Amino acid sequence: MTDAASPSGSSPAEAEAFLAAHPDIEAVDIVLHDSNGIGRGKIIRRHELLSFYNNGRHLPISILGLDICGEDVHETGLIWDQGDGDLRAWPVPGTLTRLHNTNPPRAEVFMSLYDLDGAPMTSDPRHALARQVAALAAEGLHPAGAFELEFFLLDKERGPDGRVRPARDVLDGRSSDKTEVYSVDHLHGMLPLFSDIYKGAELAGITAETLISEYAPGQYELTLNYRSDVMQAADDLMRLKRIVRAQARAHGVTACFMAKPVEDYAGSGMHFHVSMQDKAARNVFIEAQEGEWSPMILHALGGLRATMGESMLVFAPHANSWRRFASQSYAPVSPSWGVNNRSVALRIPAGDIKARRIEHRPAGVDANPYLVAATVLAGIRHGLAHRIDPGPETTGNGYEGSDDLPMPADWREAIRAAQGSAFLKDALGPDMHRTFCAIKAAEQARVARTISGVDYDLYLHTV
Template sequence: MTQANSPSGSTVAEAEAFLAAHPEIEAFDIILHDSNGIGRGKIIRRHELLSIYKGGRHMPISILGLDICGEDVHETGLIWDEGDGDRRAWPIPGTLVPLAGTTPPRGEVFMSLYNLDGSQMTSDPRHALQRQVDALASEGLFPAGAFELEFFLLENERDANGKMIPARDVLDGRRNSKTDVYSVDQLHGMLPLFNDIYEGAKAAGIKAETLISEFAPGQYELTLHYRENVMQAADDLMRLKRLVRMHARLHGRTACFMAKPNEDYAGSGMHFHVSLQDAKGTNVFMEAVEGQWSDTIRHAIGGLRQTMGESMLVFAPHANSWRRFASQSYAPVSPTWGVNNRSVALRIPAGDIRARRVEHRPAGVDANPYLVAATVLAGIRHGLKHRIDPGPEVTGNGYDAVTDIVMPDDWRSAIKAATGSTFLKEALGEEMHRTFTAVKAAEYARVMRTVSEVDFDLYLHTV
């Protein structure tokens, strides 16, 4: 088979070099990410890899029209409206990596979906992010960034009341039910697991950095190296989640990426640090005099504030996401901004002015980083274009701040706001917007018709 022109830019040479360097690898996970950020695809054998780089791999269009349970959502228009026809998935250059710790050895490669004529299948979240990156490039700006990954490590079984149990240390089985935020000793019992995660990240070309014991029993945070390519930052986050989940499972534990698995403790965020560079590589968020904020960073924050309400479904996409937002919980509850202040939604961190950036804090760890980044970049572009004033900086307790921007207060309101949002339709692209909001509406209907344990607990013997 001769190589077809790959619309993703992938080359057979990359695959040939990888196979030559890794004769031990027997199989590969080929992964597309849907609107929920769930990896969907296939496991192929070693001898199949070159054919995928030469001609792509057909996959049904419905793979991007699934809900959180993997069920078809007909309202996306991607199922029978299209006859569930095939499109073609192509490898993403630079994403072919070994999966360290697998037996027998495997690798993985990220894929993106294209129409059969080579045009983008725009219900693919990667294409939504690339549109915003390209739009900024046409304006002479280039986004850089990194995500933070917060998560819980849990026992595989729940307690007698159905509650999650923080994972015992893998080193010696010790149990810890204390918060112990920032405790270094608390990390030691999990080092065998985290050492494997770091090795897996290194093998995959990810610079996983600081490890923190977070603000709940069994909660941790891993930070990622700042990337000059925002798409690569999103890829890093997706791959690190997969590595954490895989190695936790190999150690007999469960990695939990729910936004709020325990009502008594803080939830898990996915803070997005973002800055803009010009064509010379200069950070345009940097101020001339420290503390005298540039118009560029002020207008960027203004755009993010103004568009946050209609974008919240991207940042909090699930029913459980909305349990994370509570006062004094380190999760923002209003579109506030401030400096060196973790009670606001948009934070300018302290530090060297050359590294000036905005920390976007609303997103939960259950959100799709491609869509989060696309929406944040679109909000920044909106602010720069319209020179939006962000209003006064919040100092002190941001939970006490009052703003004039209307925010949805629950999942249903967020779905309604997102569905009717002209801004979000432009930010994600029309097809991605339709797919995402249709999937969320279907999931909301599923949750609302489900009779839960809460119903029985509240009403069985009382009404």
Template sequence: MTASPSGSSTSEAQRFLDAHPEIEAVDIVLSDLNGVGRGKIIRRHELMGLYEEGRHVPVSIMALDITGEDVHETGLTWEQGDKDLRVWPVPGTLVPLHGTTPPRAQVLVTLFALDGTPFGVDPRHALKAQVDRLADRGLSAAGAFELEFFLLSNERDADGRIQPARAVVDGRASTKTEVYSVDHLHGMEPLVSDIYRAAAIQGIPVETLISEFAPGQYELTLRYRRDMLRAADDLVMLKRLVRAQARRHGVAACFMAKPVEAYAGSGMHFHVSLWDDAKRNIFAEIGDERFASNLLHGLGGLSATLSESMLVFAPHANSWRRFVSNAYAPVAASWGVNNRSVAFRVPAGSPTNRRVEHRVAGVDANPYLIAAVTLAGLMKGLDDRLDPGPETTGNGYAADATSSAIPSDWRSAIELAAGSAFLEQALGAPSHHAFVAIKRAEYLRVARTVSELDYRLYLHEV
């Protein structure tokens, strides 16, 4: 038996097996740089071996693009002979899956070299490094993600376009924005109930469900965690859960950032605050302060590093279609109080609960990388005592509020990320190199693809 470098224990596995004699197999899930779950399904009798010795996986599992193809420019394929590394379980993530036949479970895993050192291209390790940097300053982070997504029909409409899923209760179609409609949610009640039931089984603190600002769009919120790694684990597990339960009800859960051009896209808003060793929120104002200096400096760091970090928050070609005015996605490195037109919103509420809502990332981004870069940006702002500039009040899409615009396109974001010393520090050099290489390969794949739009614009015109 080898000591687990992830902190997992064989006693956790044994307790689980004793409590769940019905479980026949277990999904072991590793998040790659794109946030795609990669791994294996193992049989029940193999679970103790995973906890005792880990499990070998090829190094190239972290060199894959969004389609699962090797990106050789990462240096993680043939240059290393596609050698084996070892995954180990993430403590607390071994849970039953709801509705599987035969009964299965799931456990998140994280990647290490054979000698037990963290493998630098695992996105969970990137977040762990930033959590450790905070701890060295006597600080910890608390936070939660919001999950916006579409429920779509598995059939296209007569023009070949995607369409919202019909209500699973009675098949009723909806083609209008039913934002905040409770009656609309009732049409998805069996699916919603299964999502909540599955989340309870897995210990995921899912809270509010909302009908969002587009036909077929929804949002689920998660309870705040004082453990930032677990907050990101929650989002990873919830996303997988929603996709699986939707599929069982005959609809598709879509986590593209902008699946429908005429409506708002889907974000992954990230709420975060910082706490000192005395369990005080350092963003909370004291006395007559309007804003705490730590909050302003943190916002300054987020604003100063946003452009070079945009590739993390908008990692795919489709991500960039979300950033349009008046669509609840930011178009500038702006901040404001109780204002949903800015990049960094300070929600209304008591000083004790003061936090930043980072509204930039799309739901297609990797939550471990989002959190890692956000924490690094906050620390830079605190260390350098950065000024965030004036508060945006009113319309954050107005011309005078967008002077600090984000990069205009995906290619610009890739090049800014490639040359960013800040992003290299935030992700770690190995993850930074591999992530940029994967994004460049994906960009080239998209750029050389002749699309249906090309034919519509040019086939009979040029």
């Protein structure tokens, strides 16, 4: 099949203009993101790019049925149930960009998967988010938002005790095991690396903003510009992770996006700031008088609180994710809400009333932003549709209170809650829900049967 109409809306003119503007580009990464947010795809040569835009690219359906290790998960129904046949991937419009600091020069473009008849392949996480955005649009609402990116920069080699350790400064090799939270001088040692990250973001059309040293040795945070398009916000986060990883590697250090890589310090979150606009682009979360919350933001909070427990697998999808949740850890342990309060799960930040929004804090940086955004938007829709009261605001130390809404205690409970959740099935779509839950169950079984080092430490010479 040739010169097929692209169901993604991509145009060969985009590829032609890019190739003309970048005659030195030799190859292009074509990237599809799976349930775990892992970029899977191919590297194609320059002369293949226009064909990709004209005809799409065949990929096996099983590419979206893989676990964290890249192994087939047969329970997804995406492997032999369908003969592992090919579907067709198409470029995502506006995502073709030059990569910074590559030799030879390379580019990158995101893609989404479609059935051969052009229908969206509904186990593709991008389509799950698009579905929720479309549902809100049908209700006259348009979400806007941005993600925060927290991560660690680590040495390539582990320490003598086998544990990870903070990376030495790329500027002069200086090391620090201190919690250098908000230290500006500490940031200077990593400026050559961060300069390359900012350059990569600029090439990709991403406005990466404030940089801080976070609350653990070797931990940092980058904030992203607020977007009127939530899909663009998720794309920004995915792309920035790839940029950080690639530039860290170029500077001889490892970028780590585990939720909890160091047991004695805070983990890394992926806070999602979200607001809602009406057809006139007015923020419907703004209160008529400051401090008297609008019904829209209260019902949105109510929906997010009511659905958080059964959605936690999306926000904390891995075994390691659950090590992040602990009292006094800056990670929420209950579905609480509050104002200007970092001990709660749902925070209304202080600031200009015109920028009124909800900061959704449960997700770790290891979560898939497309699925996180889809689930959050579905929770907001649920709250608005049913006019759910969020209950009283949490003030003071949110870790000291109790909540009557259930939350899973661990990964296994979260998987069971997600599997049985009618809300999450609707939020992600039946196919994405089945795929995601099957992959998580397979990964949990893999972890459960693995003999870990702590088993030997505790039991080898004692029982």
